[in-house]
Amino acid sequence: MAESSRRLAADELKRELQIRVNCIVEDADYSIEDTDEAMHCLSALKDLKLRRTPPPEYLCPLSHQLMKDPVVLASGRTYDRPFIEKWLNEGNRTCPETKEVLPNSDLIPNLLMRKLISLWCNDHGIELPDKDHGVFPESDRHHFNSLLEILSSNHDVPEKIKAAKLVRILTKRFPPLWAFFEGDSVAVTKLLDPLMSGNVNDHPKLQEELITTVMNISLHDPNKKLVATNPVVIPLLVESLKFGTLETRSNSAAALCTLSSLESNKFIIMKAGALEPLVKLLDEGPLLAMKDAAAAIVSLGVVKENRSIAVFEGAVKVIMKKITDRILVDELLVLLAMLSSYDKPIEQMVKLDAVSCLLSIIKEDTSDKSKEHCIAILHTLCYNDRTRFQEMWRDESVNGTIANLALNGTTRAKRKAKEIVEQIDKCFSGS
DSSP states (O other), rough: OOOHHHHHHHHHHHHHHHHHHHHHHTTTTHHHHHHHHHHHHHHHHHHHHHHHHHOGGGTTTTTTTTOEEEEEEETOOOOOOOOHHHHHHHHHHOTTTOOOOOOOOOEOOOOHHHHHHHHHHHHOHHHHHHTSSSOOOHHOOOOHHHHHHHHHHTTTHHHHHHHHHHHHHHOOOOGGGGHHHHOOOOHHEEEEEEESSSSSTTTHHHHHHHHHHHHHHHHHHHHHHHHHSSSHOOOOOOOHHHSSSSHHHHHHHHHHHHHHHHHHHHHHHHHHTOOOHHHHHHHHHHHHHHHHHHHHHHTTTTTTHHHHHHHHHHHHHHHHHHHHHSSSSSHHHHHHHHOOOOTHHHHHHHHTHHHHHHHHHSSSSHHHHHHHHHHHHHHHHHHHSSTHHHHHHHHHHHHHHHHHHHHHHHHHHHHHHHHOOOOOHHTTTTT
């Protein structure tokens, strides 16, 4: 699994874990299935972590990364070639670990170590790049830094667009570059400098390239806090989410979603006013942009205050319109279930004929998860507005939708459906 794919998988697992933990914490009647799913997510995250954590002897003492071209220094210690070369090129003549003075600067390939690392990678399903692939040489680092200097200087816009495009391509193709920003506290500010004067959307192509780069580097876990706490980043992402091209808006949402996987970042993003444009993108965007917006709102919605803001900004109305049209049903039911935790969204759902819509989804050949979310929302609606039981009873007496789910649904769906059926029987047994 490629490193970027591995990080995306981890972020997805973390979002699912947050949803399940939220159900367990907030629902006194949580199910065994919720705990099982939470444990599954934790187990999968542990597996991902273990699979990408090599034995310490396979890590370069300087980079703390898996060695791709291990070489032996005159002191007898092994390092990854590009990092020890950088050490020596800086004028150092001692071994970084032992501190002894080196009699020479010869570097001898450690073929045995490379073979052992290759075998370990093969056993763990990790692709070890060729020794020259994925390593960013010092000369290329200087080139990358020169591109950032162009972006933060007085060069004309076409030159900045050209530099921004190269930076975007490099950060996509070379994940090792993500760590460049971790080690340079002003690199992110240099990157976004062209967007900090005048209107952020004065030059749409330049804006699109730079926002996409922020999305790329945010995949690197150590960058998440660094990027979000930089005072210029989140405001620019929110501004781009409001006024950029559709591609820029979608990538802004994706970046905010990735950054919000860190708990402390959720509050920073909320305070910057991200939820209003996220709901708007969910309403207006093409399918991919809607997915990015929905994922970002779900991630932010782990914090209760963010849920109330999303509801205030019209999320319920937008979601109901989309699922009625059968757009992104699975994804949006997750979000609707998360939002239906207090009176205001329930009132809105009732006015928007949610009961009829959710029952129709259950009747269709939709996924078990969608049916589970539907019945959970219906359960909440009925027990907070008991007049809805009559509407459920009318449908149930004709179609038996809920009774069927009580027999054939997931564990959680069966339990919720059974409770509704029992309440309907109790209220309308004589009708």
